[in-house]
Amino acid sequence: xxxxxxxxxxxxxxxxxxxxxxxxxxxxxxxxxxxxxxxxxxxxxxxxxxxxxxxxxxxxxxxxxxxxxxxxxxxxxxxxxxxxxxxxxxxxxxxxxxxxxxxxxxxxxxxxx
Amino acid sequence: xxxxxxxxxxxxxxxxxxxxxxxxxxxxxxxxxxxxxxxxxxxxxxxxxxxxxxxxxxxxxxxxxxxxxxxxxxxxxxxxxxxxxxxxxxxxxxxxxxxxxxxxxxxxxxxxxxxxxxxxxxxxxxxxxxxxxxxxxxxxxxxxxxxxxxxxxxxxxxxxxxxxxxxxxxxxxxxxxxxxxxxxxxxxxxxxxxxxxxxxxxxxxxxxxxxxxxxxxxxxxxxxxxxxxxxxxxxxxxxxxxxxxxxxxxxxxxxxxxxxxxxxxxxxxxxxxxxxxxxxxxxxxxxxxxxxxxx
Numbered sequence: 001x002x003x004x005x006x007x008x009x010x011x012x013x014x015x016x017x018x019x020x021x022x023x024x025x026x027x028x029x030x031x032x033x034x035x036x037x038x039x040x041x042x043x044x045x046x047x048x049x050x051x052x053x054x055x056x057x058x059x060x061x062x063x064x065x066x067x068x069x070x071x072x073x074x075x076x077x078x079x080x081x082x083x084x085x086x087x088x089x090x091x092x093x094x095x096x097x098x099x100x101x102x103x104x105x106x107x108x109x110x111x112x113x
Numbered sequence: 114x115x116x117x118x119x120x121x122x123x124x125x126x127x128x129x130x131x132x133x134x135x136x137x138x139x140x141x142x143x144x145x146x147x148x149x150x151x152x153x154x155x156x157x158x159x160x161x162x163x164x165x166x167x168x169x170x171x172x173x174x175x176x177x178x179x180x181x182x183x184x185x186x187x188x189x190x191x192x193x194x195x196x197x198x199x200x201x202x203x204x205x206x207x208x209x210x211x212x213x214x215x216x217x218x219x220x221x222x223x224x225x226x227x228x229x230x231x232x233x234x235x236x237x238x239x240x241x242x243x244x245x246x247x248x249x250x251x252x253x254x255x256x257x258x259x260x261x262x263x264x265x266x267x268x269x270x271x272x273x274x275x276x277x278x279x280x281x282x283x284x285x286x287x288x289x290x291x292x293x294x295x296x297x298x299x300x301x302x303x304x305x306x307x308x309x310x311x312x313x314x315x316x317x318x319x320x321x322x323x324x325x326x327x328x329x330x331x332x333x334x335x336x337x338x339x340x341x342x343x344x345x346x347x348x349x350x351x352x353x354x355x356x357x358x359x360x361x362x363x364x365x366x367x368x369x370x371x372x373x374x375x376x377x378x379x380x381x382x383x384x385x386x387x388x389x390x391x392x393x394x395x396x397x398x399x400x401x402x403x404x405x406x407x408x
């Protein structure tokens with residue numbers, strides 16, 4: 001029991017340390033290169049309809065670039081290094097553009113060459 | 114000619130503003146973002162069966178005041194109507210009335226909206242007023258209906274619905290325009306119903322970046338107008354029913370679009386065997402701007 005408990009505590013310590021390193025590393029990448037949010041936007045049907053959407057998303061503080069995939073209804077919002085944008089800010093921007101926000105997933109940006 | 118079926122304000126109403134990629138010849142319920150400003154100019158011409166021709170340029174400003182409310186200002190900047198009048202020595206010669214037209218103010222509120230990925234269905238009522246900003250006596254020798262401005266106030270109320278997808282969109286509208294009298298002359302009130310269908314012709318594949326699209330469009334406008342009245346008496350050759358068929362093509366990009374549409378008579382019945390529309394056409398050019406000033 002003790003040995004098992006010791007091993008268990010050691011593994012838990014290693015796991016915690018690894019997660020801490022991973023979290024620190026991820027935070028460092030996000031601070032340096034920014035991240036990307038991919039958000040489903042419902043109601044957009046044509047290139048002309050993306051104008052207001054791109055203006056509202058691109059106008060959020062910290063947003064560097066916005067692309068919209070018309071066929072799949074996905075807005076890709078790239079942040080500037082160190083910038084943060086909340087999910088609610090993204091949803092509100094989509095609502096202001098007269099569309100309906102869907103799911104949001106965040107991706108750490110790949111290192112720039 | 115439709116000018117005789119509808120008051121001039123009625124023409125303005127029939128071809129009122131449509132945000133973004135909406136129906137062309139009537140207002141739609143298409144989305145317009147808060148802060149989006151759309152400027153549209155649309156030169157148009159019409160030829161009637163009695164030789165009267167009209168050319169005018171309409172300028173439209175559409176402002177997204179909020180995600181649900183759009184404000185629309187539409188002014189017919191210049192109208193030229195040419196009427197063949199009898200010459201003293203026989204035959205006819207053209208007489209022209211040239212001047213500024215009327216203004217239409219409208220507000221649209223989206224009351225119902227269902228969005229999906231690549232689709233949207235919306236219902237939006239319009240309320241509006243036509244203002245007599247035009248010149249109603251540019252050429253006193255010509256009849257009141259040939260003047261650039263109606264000279265009367267009016268109200269315009271309508272409800273529209275739009276169903277749009279990535280590959281096609283359809284829309285419908287029903288509405289009513291009421292006109293007041295001025296100096297004993299009243300343009301007839303008009304009820305109208307419109308339908309439209311647009312189909313994506315190019316590109317066939319929407320995968321990846323889609324900078325531009327080309328649509329084929331087919332729309333129809335039905336109007337039923339009461340006869341104009343002068344001094345309490347019906348004006349001959351005014352009032353009746355008309356169904357116009359409008360085939361066209363649309364090229365649209367993110368910032369701007371260009372479209373060309375023809376007006377062809379489908380069915381026309383004008384009181385007292387009045388003149389009817391022979392043919393017409395309109396070109397639309399739209400450009401988008403953005404302002405952070407909005408609700």
